Amino acid sequence: MEAYVKKDINKNAAYYTIFWSSFKKAEKFDIVTCVPSISGIFELYYQDKKKKLNLFFLSKAYYGGLKYEIRKRTDPEMETDPQRKKIIEKYDCYYRYAATNSYQDMKDIFYFFARTYLPHVPAPAPSGRYEDIFIEEISKDKIVDI
Numbered sequence: 001m002e003a004y005v006k007k008d009i010n011k012n013a014a015y016y017t018i019f020w021s022s023f024k025k026a027e028k029f030d031i032v033t034c035v036p037s038i039s040g041i042f043e044l045y046y047q048d049k050k051k052k053l054n055l056f057f058l059s060k061a062y063y064g065g066l067k068y069e070i071r072k073r074t075d076p077e078m079e080t081d082p083q084r085k086k087i088i089e090k091y092d093c094y095y096r097y098a099a100t101n102s103y104q105d106m107k108d109i110f111y112f113f114a115r116t117y118l119p120h121v122p123a124p125a126p127s128g129r130y131e132d133i134f135i136e137e138i139s140k141d142k143i144v145d146i
Contacts, residue, residue, distance in 0.1 A: 005041070005100035005109070013132040016109055018098045020139040023053070026074035026093040037065035040099040041106055044073060044084075046091035053094060056087055058113055060106040066097050096139070108133050 003021035007014055018041070024030060026044070044057040061069035072078045074093050079085045087093070100106060104127040111126035112133045126133060 003040075003096075003098045005098050005102075005105060007102075007105060009130070012130055013134065014105075014108055014130040016105065016112075016133070016135045018109070018135060018137045020096045020098055020137060020141075023094045023096050023141050026070070026088075026095050028071060028075055031067060031071045031074065031095075035067040035070055035097065036099065037067045038099050039101050039103070039106075040066045040097050041109060042066055042070055042095055042097035044070075045094045046087050047094065048091065055117075057084060058110070058117075060103075060110065061097075062103055062106070066099070070095050070097065096141075104129065109135065 002019060004019050006017040006019065008017075009015070020043075023045070024034065039060075039062045041058070041060050043055055044059075045053040045055050047053055057073060059069060059073065073084065074088055074095065076085050076089045079088060107125065107127045108130065111123050112135050114121070114123035
């Protein structure tokens with residue numbers, strides 16, 4: 001299954017469909033050989049002692065691409081955030097991604113996810129192009145966040 005973001009517009013609403021890549025264990029050599037160097041969004045999960053995947057990071061990759069950003073965020077030698085560094089040192093981590101070349105679309109997607117995951121925290125600004133934003137996630141691994 002190809003990993004990408006599709007957008008449909010109806011009146012003043014954007015309907016995004018995120019076709020996620022398969023989950024892969026975050027191993028640097030695998031990332032370097034399998035993840036494309038294109039722009040997109042990605043999620044990082046850690047697997048706890050009960051084998052449950054827990055989302056701990058969602059980000060976008062524009063300059064440098066998905067390969068660079070995922071590699072940087074899953075390598076304890078490259079990660080600069082102390083909390084994320086503790087997680088990736090302690091647990092097995094997994095990632096998935098979806099390609100999109102539109103930075104404005106990434107802003108809309110992050111606005112939606114921030115409103116959904118953290119409703120009590122101010123959300124980052126959307127692109128401002130649409131009154132409403134909707135997201136559907138497609139994952140062959142049968143894991144969706146919303």
